[in-house]
Structure formats: C-alpha cells, structure tokens
Amino acid sequence: MQRRLAESAIDTPGDSAKPAACEHGCRFFADTGCISKSDMEAHGVTVHFARNETIYAKGDEARFSYRVVEGAVRLSRIFADGRRQIVNFFLPDESFGIELAHDYSATAEAVGDVVALRCPRLCISALTEGDPDISQKRLAMFSKSLAAAERHVAMLGHQSAKERVASFFMALEMQRRTDDSHTLDLPLSRQDIADYLGLTIETTCRALSELKRQNIIATPSRRRIVIRDLAGLTAIAEGGGE
Amino acid sequence: MQRRLAESAIDTPGDSAKPAACEHGCRFFADTGCISKSDMEAHGVTVHFARNETIYAKGDEARFSYRVVEGAVRLSRIFADGRRQIVNFFLPDESFGIELAHDYSATAEAVGDVVALRCPRLCISALTEGDPDISQKRLAMFSKSLAAAERHVAMLGHQSAKERVASFFMALEMQRRTDDSHTLDLPLSRQDIADYLGLTIETTCRALSELKRQNIIATPSRRRIVIRDLAGLTAIAEGGGE
DNA sequence: CGTACTGTTGAAAGTCTTCAACACGAGTGG
DNA sequence: CCACTCGTGTTGAAGACTTTCAACAGTACG
Structure with a gap:
C-alpha cells in the first residue's frame, strides 16, 4: 500500500526550463481567484494522482513544486514502528513541495484522487529571482506553513x-x-x-x-x-x- | 512575573530607517562566523533583556526582528488555562521575530539574561528588496523554522x-x-x-x-x-x- | 450475496497528570 | 556564620486519559 506509482499526467517540460519557458509559473503562484480552474488546466502542467498514491517521498530529490487543484494532499513523516505523523494537509489552491533543501523533507500523498499543477523547481527559482512579487508570495507560503505548524504544535502540546x-x-x-x-x-x-x-x-x-x-x-x-x-x-x- | 519591562538597551535609530540607514542589516543576516561577536557589538543595535523579561508579546505590532547574541530566547503561546506551549528556542546566532504579518504570532521571552541584535522590520524589508542574497537568507530562516516545527510536531505526535x-x-x-x-x-x-x-x-x-x-x-x-x-x-x- | 475494508464500541492495561510531600540550593537577615 | 525562607527540583500514590486488544457493525465492491 502507498508504494510509489508511475506518474500519470500530462507530462512536463524539461527540467532545464528557464524563466521564459515557465509562462505558467505566474499562474502557479497566482492567488485564488486570479485565474479560473479551466484557465489553469489550459495553461498549467497538470498531473493526476490516484488515491493513496505517493506524490513524492521524503528524501527524494526536490525537483517539483505543486499546487492542489482538486482533492487533498497529506504531508507526512513515517516512523520505524509503522506509524505516521501527518504534518499538514493541502486543499485546493494551496501549494506544497516548495523546498529550499535539495531533498523533500517529508512525504506527500494523495488523500483521494488528486489533480495538481506541477512546476519544476528550477523554474520557480528563476522566476523568483526576477520578480520580487513572486518572491514575496513564496515567502508568504513558508510563513503560512510555519504558522500552521506552530498551531499544530500548540494543539498536540496540550x-x-x-x-x-x-x-x-x-x-x-x-x-x-x-x-x-x-x-x-x-x-x-x-x-x-x-x-x-x-x-x-x-x-x-x-x-x-x-x-x-x-x-x-x-x-x-x-x-x-x-x-x-x-x-x-x-x-x-x-x-x-x- | 514576566510582565513587560521598559527596554533597556543601547537604543535604536528611528524606525523610519531606509536602506542606507541600515548598514548593520547585512550583519544582522550574516551567517555564523562571518563576523565576530565584538564586531557585532560594535556595529549592531544591541539590546539587553533580563531573565524572564518579555521581548515581545503575541499580538504586538511586529516592529523589530532580533538575532540572539548571548543567552537563549523562548517563543511560546500561552493558553487560557495558564499553561503555555513553547514553540521554539533560539540560541546564539539564530534569528527570531521575522514576521510577514502585521503582528507577532507568538510571545518571545528571555530564558536567562539575553543580549540580542535588533533590526527594525522596515529596514529588513528594504534590504531584502534590493538584495536577492539577503532575501534568500530570510527565506532560509523561514525554511529552517518550518523544518524545526515539523520535527516538533512529529515528536509531540507519537x-x-x-x-x-x-x-x-x-x-x-x-x-x-x-x-x-x-x-x-x-x-x-x-x-x-x-x-x-x-x-x-x-x-x-x-x-x-x-x-x-x-x-x-x-x-x-x-x-x-x-x-x-x-x-x-x-x-x-x-x-x-x- | 459474500468478502474486505473502514468505522464503532467495550474492557483491560499502560502512560501521563494531579496532588502532595520532601530535598536541595541560593539569597537574606539575624 | 548560621538559620530561615523561597524557588526549583525530585519522588510517591491515586486518578484521569489514552492506548491496546478484541469483537462487531456498516458499507462498498466484486
């Protein structure tokens, strides 16, 4: 159960994508409401995942970032005793898999069937360099995740x-x-x-x-x-x- | 106990500080080892806090960011029943109080006597706009805090x-x-x-x-x-x- | 229609908390 | 210098809560 499956999907442009090749990048970061779902599907690199499919595993090279379009994604750490701790859930219009480190720090799995937008990491790096606004949005995502994690800590704490x-x-x-x-x-x-x-x-x-x-x-x-x-x-x- | 005290300290430049006025900013963000402690003290805006003194409270306007020079700082949330959950500790050369929101999301207190560097928030914003390298460091701090929080969640979870x-x-x-x-x-x-x-x-x-x-x-x-x-x-x- | 999986409930065992008492060290005043 | 006191740390015993093990119910799917 929950073993890695081959990627379904509408495929990706090469990872060597540079800014110009990432025209969907701005959509990737777009705020909710900026673009319609159909617009996203037309322009974005859409990928599908089946229920319980692993999107990426802890320790994998962090090549892509994602944005949920439909369904829900769970981010978890799995322990030696077989139990797992779910660190966060991502619902539609939320982003995940945006790492600074080389590898993913946790495992992402599809809770039900999931449709997501996928963006190569290099593309995001390139985009953020040129655009302070996008850079700001990336920062805001970290900030939001951090706030969520702190609330989570407070909850588990007492x-x-x-x-x-x-x-x-x-x-x-x-x-x-x-x-x-x-x-x-x-x-x-x-x-x-x-x-x-x-x-x-x-x-x-x-x-x-x-x-x-x-x-x-x-x-x-x-x-x-x-x-x-x-x-x-x-x-x-x-x-x-x- | 733990009531806010008047700020001791070697005082600050005005909050209206713009990039040029923040020459210590680069020191604020400097990696460990880049500058000596004495160098910091010579150039930085140093502030002192007594044991159990509140550095800032949850909900306060987030005007400053800090970097620990000596001592330890605890970041916590206090609950209605009087208990508190410590979310993170900061040891020398670590930064805290870097918020994106208008207010601080948790309370920071001095564990023992603390010496810290203080930098106005506006100064940091200005700096990050002009300097992608500093921007990257700020991002790295969020990333580090997030990783710590996720480990914390995993710990409290099982x-x-x-x-x-x-x-x-x-x-x-x-x-x-x-x-x-x-x-x-x-x-x-x-x-x-x-x-x-x-x-x-x-x-x-x-x-x-x-x-x-x-x-x-x-x-x-x-x-x-x-x-x-x-x-x-x-x-x-x-x-x-x- | 049965099989398999998820969800629900019960009873016993285990862990953590609560309440209480005591030990230890630092600082104060006699 | 010593005794006192206060805050902090440590240990014990009872109680509360959660987990574990087990059985059963409900639902989806072949």
Whole structure:
C-alpha cells in the first residue's frame, strides 16, 4: 500500500526550463481567484494522482513544486514502528513541495484522487529571482506553513482528544470555501484524521461519538461532517484554549 | 512575573530607517562566523533583556526582528488555562521575530539574561528588496523554522515522555557549538523543557531520572547535562523513531 | 450475496497528570 | 556564620486519559 506509482499526467517540460519557458509559473503562484480552474488546466502542467498514491517521498530529490487543484494532499513523516505523523494537509489552491533543501523533507500523498499543477523547481527559482512579487508570495507560503505548524504544535502540546477533534473541525470550518450550512466534505479517513491529531483511530472515533452525543456535530455519511453547534464546538476547542 | 519591562538597551535609530540607514542589516543576516561577536557589538543595535523579561508579546505590532547574541530566547503561546506551549528556542546566532504579518504570532521571552541584535522590520524589508542574497537568507530562516516545527510536531505526535526528552537532548547535542565532551549547558528550567515537550514538570523529571538510572545522562548541576551514552540516547530517541 | 475494508464500541492495561510531600540550593537577615 | 525562607527540583500514590486488544457493525465492491 502507498508504494510509489508511475506518474500519470500530462507530462512536463524539461527540467532545464528557464524563466521564459515557465509562462505558467505566474499562474502557479497566482492567488485564488486570479485565474479560473479551466484557465489553469489550459495553461498549467497538470498531473493526476490516484488515491493513496505517493506524490513524492521524503528524501527524494526536490525537483517539483505543486499546487492542489482538486482533492487533498497529506504531508507526512513515517516512523520505524509503522506509524505516521501527518504534518499538514493541502486543499485546493494551496501549494506544497516548495523546498529550499535539495531533498523533500517529508512525504506527500494523495488523500483521494488528486489533480495538481506541477512546476519544476528550477523554474520557480528563476522566476523568483526576477520578480520580487513572486518572491514575496513564496515567502508568504513558508510563513503560512510555519504558522500552521506552530498551531499544530500548540494543539498536540496540550489538548485532549476531544479538544483536538473540535479544533480540527474548527480550523477546517474557518478556511472553508463552500458556504453551505456548516457542512464539511472531507476526503479524509479516520486514520488520516487520527494521524494528524496524534491519536489512535479508536480515540478519534470515541471523541467523534461524544461530540455526536452532545449534538455538536453529525455525520450523515462516512466522509461528511455537519457542524450543528459552532459555539459549542468553539467552546470545546478552547476548553483551556488560547 | 514576566510582565513587560521598559527596554533597556543601547537604543535604536528611528524606525523610519531606509536602506542606507541600515548598514548593520547585512550583519544582522550574516551567517555564523562571518563576523565576530565584538564586531557585532560594535556595529549592531544591541539590546539587553533580563531573565524572564518579555521581548515581545503575541499580538504586538511586529516592529523589530532580533538575532540572539548571548543567552537563549523562548517563543511560546500561552493558553487560557495558564499553561503555555513553547514553540521554539533560539540560541546564539539564530534569528527570531521575522514576521510577514502585521503582528507577532507568538510571545518571545528571555530564558536567562539575553543580549540580542535588533533590526527594525522596515529596514529588513528594504534590504531584502534590493538584495536577492539577503532575501534568500530570510527565506532560509523561514525554511529552517518550518523544518524545526515539523520535527516538533512529529515528536509531540507519537513519542513517549522518555523519547521526547531523549530527542530533545539529541537535537541540542547535534546543533551544539562548544565541543567539550558531550556537556550541555542549558539556561532552561525544567518548566521550560516540559513546556517545550508538551509534558508536565513531574513527568519530565521522571524521564530524566530514568535516563540517569540507565547511566545515559548525568546532571552534575542544575542546568548542566552530560551525555554519557550517545548511542543509548539515540536508541531511545528513535525507539519507534524515524 | 459474500468478502474486505473502514468505522464503532467495550474492557483491560499502560502512560501521563494531579496532588502532595520532601530535598536541595541560593539569597537574606539575624 | 548560621538559620530561615523561597524557588526549583525530585519522588510517591491515586486518578484521569489514552492506548491496546478484541469483537462487531456498516458499507462498498466484486
């Protein structure tokens, strides 16, 4: 399971691409809303990944950076005992795989089926040299990831299982685009959630059950979560919160 | 305790400083070894902080960036229940307080007495615009912090108390400058260590005691730790490690 | 329709925390 | 110089929470 598969995809220009060859670079960095999805697909170097496919592994040469178009990507570290810690999730319009080091520092996998934009690393380097605005955006990505990681540390540092689950849904609710009535459609399995929260599946499940019992959330289907009481959820997430 | 004190210090040039006024900027970013400490003190804007003094608080306007010259700084978030999570420590020659957002995202405090270099944020912005090399260094700092935060997440996610303590000392041992025989001189209290590891003082202490019992470390004095068996420490740190 | 996988729940075991007591060292005042 | 006191560090015992092991339910897919 989760072994590297051959790359599907609409292929790439050579890695030797220099600025001029990277006209999609600006699209790669574009803010949400700057360009439509169809526009992206027309111009970008689009790649597809199947559920659980490894996009890149920790230690691989960091040749490409990515931007999620559809689906979700998990960034994780796998331990000797077989357990893994998910460090971050990337949802549509978020970028990942932008490294300064030679190798990738963690493994990226497709949570469900994923469509992504791919940009050679060299291309990004070249672009950032010439364009301070793009350079700034790259910096902003690091900054955003860092802020997320620090929140994650704070969560793992002293929240109980129930508080972690509540915080997790709160965070998703906050950055959500689809504005239906508090419905979260996650492609994540319980294992994915547990590995992000630093808990076992069972504990995660029990926390979910208790939130259901309190009528704070509902789970109409496997991968769908409805927040029925946002205030209650907030209270739990911050029960000893910040 | 830990209330903000008036700034001691050798004072600053105006915040309206533009590139030309920031000749110490290049020193601020200089890599370790590029300049001597005395050189720094001669040219840099040096500030002093007393033990437990707040350097800046979460939510403050992010006007300055810092670089540790002597002592150690802790970056933390404080929760409603009074507990705090230390997100990162900064030792000599490391920089902190470099934010993109308007406000500081966490609180920085002096662990012991601290000497630091201070640089106005505007100055850094100006510098990075003109100099791709400095821009690159700023990016490298974010990248380094991000990597540290991800390791921290991995640690809090699945390591036991003993493993966390072992990992912590391993990390310190790895990045240590003074190359005496495996002796760590930390200004950190047990509370500091516990807050970083996401444990209580007592649990941290018990883990330390057990490592002592196993003859893996020794604590000749309060704030000094000697690693007697690096291999053993590594084994414990990775017992279910990466 | 069964098989396999994911999700859910229960009970026992383990780890960490909490509460409490005590040890140790530094600094102060007698 | 010593005794006192306060802050920090250490250890013990009980309790809370999470994990582990195990069984079962629900759903998707062939």
